[in-house]
Amino acid sequence: MARDVEENRNLLIRCALLTVGWLCVALGVIGIFLPVLPTTPFLLLAAACFVRSSRRFYLWLVLHPRLGPWVRDYLEGQGIPxxxxxxxxxxxxxxxxxxxxxxxxxxxxxxxxxxxxxxxxxxxxxxxxxxxx
Known part of the structure; x- marks a missing residue:
């Protein structure tokens, strides 16, 4: 779980990654309630975007009490539901x-x-x- 965050220095790329990351978080949250959308892949993509753009948002997602377990289970090698x-x-x-x-x-x-x-x-x-x- 304690991954090194490799923030991208290019402001345009960071903004794009943050935008995609937050879009994925939103889709992941919607997927919790809507059975048509998968939650885990969207949250994993959000974590991948955040690890390259914002240490703060990456840690927020991974340590979140509701969303974090989906990401941590995969990162720790426990699997995918x-x-x-x-x-x-x-x-x-x-x-x-x-x-x-x-x-x-x-x-x-x-x-x-x-x-x-x-x-x-x-x-x-x-x-x-x-x-x-």
Missing amino acids: LKAKVYSIALMWFSIALSCYLVPLFWARAFMLTSALLVSIYILKQKTLPNPR
Whole structure:
């Protein structure tokens, strides 16, 4: 959990990372209440953005009493909840399928499908948390 925060010195990049980070926090919080949005991936992305842009916000997220456990479980190698795995993979494949339908270029479709396959394998290889949140 005690990761070294590598704040980016470029102000434009820091602002972009902070914006994406807070957007992900908002989507993660909405995902707690709305079963269509996965909470864990959004909070992990927020943590990744904050670790590169703001030590204060990274620590706030990781140490938060409600949001922190989702991030800490992954960072400490305990795993990802089954619900998060299912939602992540399902939403990713839905968005990739829609993108493949909309983009007629073969090389783009091949890249998207390959990326989705590799990310799915990565998610499935992660430990699954035994007790749901």
